[in-house]
Amino acid sequence: EDTDKGAYPYYMLKEIDEQAVVARNIAAHYFDEEGQLQGIGCAITDKMKEADRLYIVAAGTSYHAGLVGKRYFEQWAKIPTEVHIASEFAYDQPMLSAKPFFIFLSQSGETADSREVLDNVKKQGFPALTLANVMNSTLTREADFALPVLAGPEIAVASTKAYTAQVLVQAILASALGNPGFDLKAELAKVAVEISAITDEKETFKKIAETALKDQKSAFYIGRGLDAAVALEAALKLKEISYVQTEGFAAGELKHGTISLIEDGTPVFALLTQKKTAGLLRGEVAQVAARGANTVVIASKSLTKDGDAFVLPEVEELLMPILAVIPAQLIAYYATLDRHLDVDRPRNLAKSVTVQ
Numbered sequence: 001e002d003t004d005k006g007a008y009p010y011y012m013l014k015e016i017d018e019q020a021v022v023a024r025n026i027a028a029h030y031f032d033e034e035g036q037l038q039g040i041g042c043a044i045t046d047k048m049k050e051a052d053r054l055y056i057v058a059a060g061t062s063y064h065a066g067l068v069g070k071r072y073f074e075q076w077a078k079i080p081t082e083v084h085i086a087s088e089f090a091y092d093q094p095m096l097s098a099k100p101f102f103i104f105l106s107q108s109g110e111t112a113d114s115r116e117v118l119d120n121v122k123k124q125g126f127p128a129l130t131l132a133n134v135m136n137s138t139l140t141r142e143a144d145f146a147l148p149v150l151a152g153p154e155i156a157v158a159s160t161k162a163y164t165a166q167v168l169v170q171a172i173l174a175s176a177l178g179n180p181g182f183d184l185k186a187e188l189a190k191v192a193v194e195i196s197a198i199t200d201e202k203e204t205f206k207k208i209a210e211t212a213l214k215d216q217k218s219a220f221y222i223g224r225g226l227d228a229a230v231a232l233e234a235a236l237k238l239k240e241i242s243y244v245q246t247e248g249f250a251a252g253e254l255k256h257g258t259i260s261l262i263e264d265g266t267p268v269f270a271l272l273t274q275k276k277t278a279g280l281l282r283g284e285v286a287q288v289a290a291r292g293a294n295t296v297v298i299a300s301k302s303l304t305k306d307g308d309a310f311v312l313p314e315v316e317e318l319l320m321p322i323l324a325v326i327p328a329q330l331i332a333y334y335a336t337l338d339r340h341l342d343v344d345r346p347r348n349l350a351k352s353v354t355v356q
């Protein structure tokens with residue numbers, strides 16, 4: 001596979017751009033010509049259907065992908081789902097349900113914290129499935145089942161296409177267990193088209209990064225529901241490579257403490273793709289603006305208002321996290337470039353963390 005940067009200055013930008021192709025590759029792998037699901041054996045779905053609760057275990061960006069995936073398993077498959085940070089679960093295992101099923105999410109398949117949990121879980125005799133980008137890795141070999149995430153080689157330390165791929169594959173897996181209520185294959189084709197529509201707008205995000213984040217030492221991403229989950233990933237992207245201290249927040253929690261950090265010019269990025277809470281989120285944007293924040297709203301088409309910084313194309317609302325994260329990836333990229341830092345190799349970080 002292609003591990004050459006080609007004409008790209010950094011792998012991260014190349015990998016951001018590859019997300020449309022990744023979405024198409026995933027759809028081609030998991031659906032046949034007639035639109036029927038393929039590639040997920042009955043052994044996996046039968047075991048999952050027997051479970052009374054799913055436990056998603058992961059670290060970093062993969063953990064954030066799990067927070068989105070939870071929604072698909074609960075809403076479509078109707079199985080209660082918990083998402084856990086591997087390094088916590090490994091040493092403080094929560095009380096488990098009677099018939100748990102474990103899903104390990106990992107780009108590398110080698111994260112030591114996740115491996116520790118898999119070891120513990122196996123000793124207890126529980127079934128486990130690994131969704132990994134690197135197949136034939138420790139986590140895929142040692143779990144009972146494994147499915148490929150199919151993002152292709154990801155070289156930049158900051159994960160981008162592996163996140164969107166993990167979200168997509170979780171959606172597909174959940175759709176094998178319960179009906180999403182729409183044609184997922186057709187919608188994935190739309191998602192791929194709209195990813196490109198967003199990555200074509202690089203100049204817009206460059207400008208946002210260079211103005212809103214200029215000389216700023218801290219920033220916020222806020223959202224509600226699925227946008228709150230994306231806000232965590234968006235904040236991680238920005239802070240891990242640009243070193244701008246960024247918090248991702250469930251917008252309703254701001255008023256319970258964090259809003260005191262808002263000063264004149266503090267950048268607050270709001271992700272607004274979920275209809276039910278759009279009005280409330282608009283209120284929160286107004287509240288931080290009234291306290292001096294520089295608000296940058298990224299809203300889906302039907303929810304947008306004058307003055308928003310970017311209008312996201314619209315796909316099924318539950319799939320909007322796949323689109324909403326892309327502006328954040330590009331803003332992080334350009335903010336880092338603007339600071340003359342090495343986008344692909346942020347200080348103190350490793351692509352794969354094989355120590356606990």
Ligand code: G6P
Nearest residue numbers: 059060061062106107108111159
């Ligand atoms: C490292 C990487 C992150 C990644 C995390 C989990 O910290 O820098 O990008 O999200 O590990 O890795 P995994 O390979 O298990 O997804």
